[in-house]
Amino acid sequence: MAVMDTTSASTGKAVRSSGAMQKLLAFGGLIVLFIIFSLLSPAFRTFENMQGIVLATAVNGVLALGVTFVIISGGIDLSIGTVMTLSAVVVGLVAGDDKAGFPIYLGVLVGLLTGGFAGAINGTIISRMNVPPFIATLGMMMIARGLSLVLAEVKPIYFNNLPGFRDIMMGSVLGAVVPGMQVPNAVFILFGAALVAAFILAKTVLGRYDVAIGSNEEATRLSGVNVASWKTAIYALCGLFAGLGGVMIASRLNSAQPALGVGYELDAIAAVVIGGTSLSGGEGTILGTIIGAFIISTLTNGLRILNVPQEWQMVVTGVIVILAVYMDIIRRRRQG
Amino acid sequence: MGDVVVLMEGIDKSFPGVHALEDARFELRAGEVHALVGENGAGKSTMMKILSGIYAKDAGSIRYDGAEVNIPNPRAAQHLGISMIHQELNLMPHLTLAQNVFIGREPRERLRFMLDEKEINADTQSLFDSMHLKLNPKVKAADLTVAKQQMVEIAKALSFNSKVLIMDEPTAALTETEIEELFRIIRQLREKGVGIVYISHRLEELKQISDRITVMRDGHYVDTVDAATIEIDRIISMMVGRTIFESTPELPEKPPVEVVLEARGLNRGAAIRDVSFNLKKGEILGFAGLMGAGRTEVARAIFGADPIDSGEVLIHGKPVHIKSPNDAVNNGIGYLSEDRKRYGLALGMDVESNVVLASFKKFLGAIGIVNKSKTHDTAEHYVQALSIRTPSVQQRVKNLSGGNQQKVVIGKWLTADTEILIFDEPTRGIDVGAKSEIYRLLNDLAQEGKSIIMISSELPEVLRMSHRIVVMCEGRITGELLAGEATQESIMKLATQRSGIVADIPAAGNGQNGGTSKAVEGKQV
Structure with missing residues (x-):
């Protein structure tokens, strides 16, 4: 296999149809978690708690969806947490209490665009100025955090004069139609966003070039694809999802909290990784990311119900992240 | 014309x-x-x-x-x-063949941003048909052998008319x-x-x-x-x-007797199967075979780079346990990878640093400080001895030609006092002039009593350079030939001698079999 070695060397990674297997493993893991927690605690298996889990997954899940695209392209985005916060603050500035006083839909629109714009700047710095993604988005993470605090004057912005705003997340359109089914809108926003993301990844040019760039960037360039522009688009898309996350968290908290956001990016990246997306690029799935996000929130929720202190919840989550990736590595090694 | x-x-x-x-x-x-x-x-x-x-x-x-x-x-x-197929293949391993062929100019659906996957697959299929290629457009490029990937690149180039x-x-x-x-x-x-x-x-x-x-x-x-x-x-x-004048090497007159390295019954999955052979002092032992025959795997196993399931390695008749390349180096074995740039050299470092890289301990003073003059002298010595063409030992290795880079790797292993050198495709990507220099160098090393295993896919090279030739096929050793009796034909016969139980092997690593895969596919259908 002398020659095969050269290929895998030139592509830099072993590539097999491993994504499906990892997803299956992750999904199995999620089921096992549900069974264990249900057995250990009656409080876990209530409808209200399930709702709570889904609500807790929503924001992290949407951030994870966006960063999935970036990670598939072989990059990373550390700024999504604070860009989310920045977007929330912008929504507040446009439509919040005692601010500009524009209608809420305008606030939501500008909030989304703020995220997309920050992402586009990330992408431009990375693809045109050749700054490594880790550094570029680390910088943006700090910039967005600083700007959030400056713009909000270090105080939360509330949406008390806009009672409808909170319903974006917490209201229930389904409950209004089908009495008794008080499923919060957050669930539908999450799954809707996931469907859109899955469509983009599988069916559109952007999705195709995302995988191609992550798989072999130079070859993609030599094939005549304008890699710089598409990379910018990928980071902008990720930013757009962060913007959506910002709108969602502002709605859920009924306020824009400018100090929030640091650490959200790592939870999102953890969800993506648990879902089987390779940090070296070229492979990953939306379904995997959603499962990964649910694993993290289920774990947090279940451990809290079992009265495990928050500090220990973090320890467990960290162990799970390492285990998930380690299992993937073992499996690849066996496939050789 | x-x-x-x-x-x-x-x-x-x-x-x-x-x-x-x-x-x-x-x-x-x-x-x-x-x-x-x-x-x-x-x-x-x-x-x-x-x-x-x-x-x-x-x-x-x-x-x-x-x-x-x-x-x-x-x-x-x-x-x-005008299309160019580059030396490093330019496929996206995670994409299917069809997706690779049409990258950058995909047929779209009515909505401009949507891909027409059906048409991509159909067009690729007819392209393959027109070239009489039996390839499935929906297979991922990673699952193909290098040869087939190259065919896909040619198909891609032709699709531009x-x-x-x-x-x-x-x-x-x-x-x-x-x-x-x-x-x-x-x-x-x-x-x-x-x-x-x-x-x-x-x-x-x-x-x-x-x-x-x-x-x-x-x-x-x-x-x-x-x-x-x-x-x-x-x-x-x-x-x-x-x-x-492409001179043939002078073989040592007396056949060497002392066995330096012996492998007994090495096994690892389907890649290495019951491999036994010995290497004598001052001998160049050629390893011939088709791509995927398991030659590199055997070399890596002996060098401790990959684990083995069973078998043992003896050096000077004593069993040794080589669990890592570090153990191998301590036992006097050096491995010169076919991919020098990736595994053999620190490209950004200078000639001197590369030469002493595998034997740093020898150059440390009492309190762990590197003895600069000693490393410098050693590097100068090998630049002279191996006639490495470089302006100075401070030149960065990446600025040297392929042949001279190969010599630096050789210098590195000689510095480490290795007596067994495993060369994996030593002249790949090296031009003719430098090739004959490498040949001469291998010869000199053997004359000096170093024992050499040379893996090569170029039959004339194996025939010209080896005292004995071991031929592998599908992870087994299918024969051993003396330099005098080997011909291109006799080697190819052994290299294609399949065991006949191929179908029993669990799909050996997604078509990594390379040259043998045609027969394998035939039997699996």
């Missing part, structure tokens, strides 16, 4: 510090295979990268179909009908059978009137496949000759500007 398609004249190109091309010329006719040869650094690749729009020329003219053209980027070249196809070292990674297959495709294209530029270091191939040969040297055009009538020796002397 048809009309002139491409005429490049007076081409000039400089890179910082290097005048790569000076008044170079090249002419290509429709329906010819035109070989472009020259030593590394002669300017062949630069010339073709200018033609395919990757580099911009500083001066000169390119006429295409009689009209002067400007080729600013690869896309422009593709539009003209290319009139000019440039192939840079297309056979470097292929086995004999796969080269036959490639030649079949190339002849097919020539029939259709495609002009093919064929860059290769394997001169013996040129007479088989090419119609005309253009020789370049030091960025200059030397001559264009008719392939049918020219002697290979003549080509070589045009390339190097002097005559090299």
Whole structure:
């Protein structure tokens, strides 16, 4: 296999149809978690708690969806947490209490665009100025955090004069139609966003070039694809999802909290990784990311119900992240 | 041969510090295979990268179909009908073959941003059919052998309706059978009137496949000759500007007796199966076989780079436990990977650092400080002894030619006092002049009592260099030949001697079998 070695060397990674297997493993893991927690605690298996889990997954899940695209392209985005916060603050500035006083839909629109714009700047710095993604988005993470605090004057912005705003997340359109089914809108926003993301990844040019760039960037360039522009688009898309996350968290908290956001990016990246997306690029799935996000929130929720202190919840989550990736590595090694 | 398609004249190109091309010329006719040869650094690749729009020329003219053209980027070249297949394959391993073929110009659905996957697959299938390739467009590129990936690249190039196809070292990674297959495709294209530029270091191939040969040297055009009538020796002397007599090595007169290394019953999955052999002092033991035969796997197992399931390795008759490359080095074994740049050298570091890299401990003073003058002297010694052409030992290795890089790796292992050296494809990507130097060096090392295992896919090289030849097929050793009795035919016979129980093996690693995979597929159906 002398020659095969050269290929895998030139592509830099072993590539097999491993994504499906990892997803299956992750999904199995999620089921096992549900069974264990249900057995250990009656409080876990209530409808209200399930709702709570889904609500807790929503924001992290949407951030994870966006960063999935970036990670598939072989990059990373550390700024999504604070860009989310920045977007929330912008929504507040446009439509919040005692601010500009524009209608809420305008606030939501500008909030989304703020995220997309920050992402586009990330992408431009990375693809045109050749700054490594880790550094570029680390910088943006700090910039967005600083700007959030400056713009909000270090105080939360509330949406008390806009009672409808909170319903974006917490209201229930389904409950209004089908009495008794008080499923919060957050669930539908999450799954809707996931469907859109899955469509983009599988069916559109952007999705195709995302995988191609992550798989072999130079070859993609030599094939005549304008890699710089598409990379910018990928980071902008990720930013757009962060913007959506910002709108969602502002709605859920009924306020824009400018100090929030640091650490959200790592939870999102953890969800993506648990879902089987390779940090070296070229492979990953939306379904995997959603499962990964649910694993993290289920774990947090279940451990809290079992009265495990928050500090220990973090320890467990960290162990799970390492285990998930380690299992993937073992499996690849066996496939050789 | 048809009309002139491409005429490049007076081409000039400089890179910082290097005048790569000076008044170079090249002419290509429709329906010819035109070989472009020259030593590394002669300017062949630069010339073709200018033609395919990757580099911009500083001066000169390119006429295409009689009209002067400007080729600013690869896309422009593709539009003209010029495609280049690069030495490093340029496929996206995670995408399917069809997705690879149509990357950058996918058929879209009515909505402009949506892909028409059906059409991508169907178009690719008919493309493969027209080339008589039995490949499934929906398979991922990663699951293909290098040879098949290359076929996909050719298919991709043809889908642009290319009139000019440039192939840079297309056979470097292929086995004999796969080269036959490639030649079949190339002849097919020539029939259709495609002009093919064929860059290769394997001169013996040129007479088989090419119609005309253009020789370049030091960025200059030397001559264009008719392939049918020219002697290979003549080509070589045009390339190097002097005559090299390819001498056969002098074998030691007395057959060596002392066994230095012995492998007994090595096994690892389907890759290595019951491999036993011995290596004698002062011997060059050739390892021949097709791609995927398991030669590199055996070498890596002995070197401790990969684990084994069972078996043992004895050095000087004593069993040793080699669990890591570090153990191997301590037992006097050095491994020179076929991929020097990736595994053999720290490219960004200078010659001196690379030479002492594997034996740093020897150069440490009392309190762990590196003895600079000692490392310097050692490096100078090997630069002299191995005639490494470098301005100084402080030169960074990445600025050296392939042959000189290989010598630096050899110097590194000699510094580490290794007595057993495993060379994996020692002359891959090295030009003719440097090749014969490497051969001479291997010979000298053997004469000095070093024991050498040489893995090579080039049969003439194995035959010329080895005292004994071990042939592998599908992870087994299928035979052992003495230098006197081995011929290309006898080696190929052993290299294709399959065990007949192939179907019982769990699909051996997604078609990694390379040259053997055709037979495997046949049996699995």
